[in-house]
Amino acid sequence: MTKEISDILTAFKEAQSSGRQMALATVVHVEGSSYRRPGARMLVEDNGKITGAISGGCLEGDALKKALLAINQQQNKLVTYNTLHEDDVEFGVQLGCNGIVHILFEPIDPMQANHPIALLEKCFLQRKDAVVVTLFSLQDYHGRQPGTCFFFNGENTYSSINDKNLKNAVQEDAASVLARKTSLHKQYPEGNSLTAFIELLQPPVSLILVGAGNDALPMTAMAAVLGWQVTIADGRATHANTQRFPNVHKIIVGEPATIIKQITIDPRTVFVLMTHNYNYDLAMLELLLPMQCRYIGTLGPKKRLERMMAAFQEQGIHIGDEQSAVIHGPTGLDIGAEAAEEIALSVLAEIKAVLADCEGGFLRNRLVSIHPRTAFMLLEASTAH
Incomplete structure (x- = not known):
């Protein structure tokens, strides 16, 4: 959901410069099925403009009214949309998902140092x-709803939690989420039985396209829709330039040894070698092998x-099982792709599947829920860790 958050940040800055008031709507908890999962967000401005989404479109109309009410009253509000049966209609909406969705509305005060945005x-x-x-409090909807109030990235901590015991407990669980790489919900006896949505947020995928041919054009366009950061790298300045790729994050021109020095590789960095120059791709692959x-x-x-x-074998370069496992060739999912746009779709889908630890098969063949329910179960504080 990094793309959604990025769009919300952009909309917030534009609204702030225009002097508009705003509220942030966040799906904080879901029981059963729903179109969007916890962490889905929507920014609502006082002129009715909406950025982001909290459902497939069925909740947005009513949520707009609730957000404007939160802005008018300058108070956090928790609202539940409940349609466990297809013929149940509550709040004037029809979810059609057999689920209960809890949404927190938070008016944004730009003067506050650590507001949700x-x-x-x-x-x-x-x-x-x-x-x-x-x-938030599931027990007392009309009571205090603290909202988005804590940030931790392993080094820096920002908190507006006043209760020392609650803050320490949240700090400990945030560190656990950061280590386990899985979001969770937690109930705390501190602070009048509050529930916490402890959400892991990861940086956008950094896609390094080694090759600036015409087939890289649809790849960059589709990756931009996903909110990925795209770097174009090629030895040909006639191909790798801002005229051909005006919206990419970075352009590097040079030989593989020069390119690799200008790229920071982290767990969200992926490469596609597509120069169609065998020796160039071979040299780049050799440099990437020890990079994990x-x-x-x-x-x-x-x-x-x-x-x-x-x-590589002839040169005495040993490639272990872990190194072989990350190399995909031919790259992409088997969807019958032929045109450049179809190939781009196939490749980006495979990358997404790999990063999500998924097989990339048909959803109808899954024997379990699409979304892992264990990640969003309510855990009692006494049973934590």
């Missing part, structure tokens, strides 16, 4: 995982990659 923005200042905590990349895709037939592997 400011905490979300801190997640984008560095390319590292972070945790944002939202506190999560994904390296090589465009072209399987025999091309096999030829590369044979060349």
Whole structure:
């Protein structure tokens, strides 16, 4: 959901410069099924403009009214939309998902140092995982709803929690979420039985396209829709330039050794080798082998990659099982792709599947829920860790 948050940050700055008031709507808890999961967000401005989404469109109309009410009263509000049966209609909406959705509405005060949008923005200042905590009360809807009040990225902590015991408990669980890489819900006896949505937020995918041919154009366009940061790298200045790629994050021109020095590799960095120059791709792949990349895709037939592997073997370069596991060639999912746009769709879908630890098969064949329910179960404080 990094793209959604990025869009919200942009909309917030524009609204702030225009003097408009805003409220942030966040899905904080879901029981049963719903179109969006906890962490889905929507920014509502006092002129009715909406950025982001908290449902497939069925809740937004009523949520707009609730957000404007929160802005008018300058008070956090928790609202529940409950349709466990198809013929149940509550709040004038029809979910059709057999679920209960709890949404927290928070008016934004730009003068407050660590308001909810400011905490979300801190997640984008560095390319590292972070945790944002939202506190709310399921027992007392009309009582205090603290809202988004805690940030932790392993180094820096920002908190507006006054209760010392509660703050320490949240700090401990935030550190656990950061280590386990899984969001969770937690109930605390401190602070009048508050519930916390302890959310892991990760930086956007950094996609390094090694190759600036025409087939890289749809790849960059689709990656931008996903909110990924795209870097174009190629030895040809005639191909790798801002005229051809005006909206990419970075352009690097040079040989593989020059390129690798200008790239920071982290767990969310992936590579696709697509120069169609065998020797260039071979040299780049050799440099990437010891880098512990999560994904390296090589465009072209399987025999091309096999030829590369044979060349490494002849040079005495040993490739272990862990290194082989991250190399995908041919790159992409098997969807019958032929045109450049279809190939781009196939490759980006495979990258997404790899980063999500999914197989990329048909959803109808899944025997379990699409979304892991264990990640959003309510945990009692006494049973934590």
